[in-house]
Amino acid sequence: MANKIDVEKRLQEAVQGYWDARTKNKERQVESGRIDAGTCGEVTGGTQMGALEVLVADILCEAGLKRFDVRTRTALELPGYFRATKKWDLIVISEGQLVLAMEFKSQAGKSIGNNVNNRSEEAVGSAKDLWTAYRESRFGEGAPTPFLGYLFLLEDRDSVKVSVRNKEPYFKVDPVFRGTEVPAKTKGAVKYKGVSYAERYELLCRRLVLERIYNASCFLMATNAKATVISQPAKDLTFSRFAAALRGHAVTFLGSQKK
Secondary structure, eight states, X not given: OOOOOOHHHHHHHHHHHHHHHHHHHHHHHHXXXXXXXXXXXXXXXXXXXXXXXXXXXXXXXXXXXXXXXXXXXXXXXXXXXXXXXXXXSEEEEETTEEEEEEEEEEEOSSOOTTTHHHHHHHHHHHHHHHHHHHHTTTTOTTOOOOEEEEEEEEEOOGGGGSBOOOOOSSSOOOGGGTOSEEOOSSTTOOEEOOOBHHHHHHHHHHHHHHTTSSSEEEEEEEOOSTTOOEEOOOGGGOHHHHHXXXXXXXXXXXXXXXX
C-alpha cells in the first residue's frame, strides 16, 4: 500500500515551489533578453502553480481515481455555454464523464488592487459558464454532477492587509466590505475604513461556496521567502478542509460507478 500523503508537508513544499517557479521564470526572461513589465516575467512560464496541481492530483489518486484520468498540463478544454470552450487548470475525466474541474489562481507583487475585481469576475464567470453548459447537457445526457474547486494563493505582505476605501458615488456597498467605522469631518456623517485586499479575497472564496458557485474553495497566504510561511486565515477555507471535500467527491463518484 502506498504511503499516505502528508498534506501539510506537501503543501509547504508546493507553495515553496510556487515562489521557486516564479523566480526561475524571471531568470529565463532575463537570460533571453526579454524582460516583461512589472512581475509579468515571473509568471510568463506558466508553471508556477504546478506543484499545487500535482498535490491535488495525488490527493485525488489516493482517494481511488486513476492517475491517467487526472489531467493537469494538456487537454484541459471543456465546453462552455457563453463561449465555445474554457481551459481549466485541472480536470478529471473518468469513463467519459466529467468528474471534477479546478481553478488555481494566485496574486503576488505590488499591483494587487488592479486585479481583485478581475479575479472575482473570472471565478464567477467560469463557473457560471460550466454550470450552464452542464444544464444544456454538454457533458452528456444524465451526466453526474461535477465538482468545481477554487484555490487562491495570495502573497502575504503588508500592502494586502491595509484597509481600502470604497468609492460609493451613488449607492452604498455591501456592509461586509465597509470594515470598521472611522471619524468623519462632517458632523453626523459616517465613514468606514474598508476591508483589506486580503479580506476581499477571503470573502470571495467564502461566497463562491456559500452561493454554490463552487463546491469547495481554499484561501492561502504565503510570504515570498526562502523559507516561506503559510497562513490560512479562515477556518472554513483551509487546505485540509478543501482536500477532504476533494476526497469525498472522488469516493462518492467511484461508489456510484459500482452500482
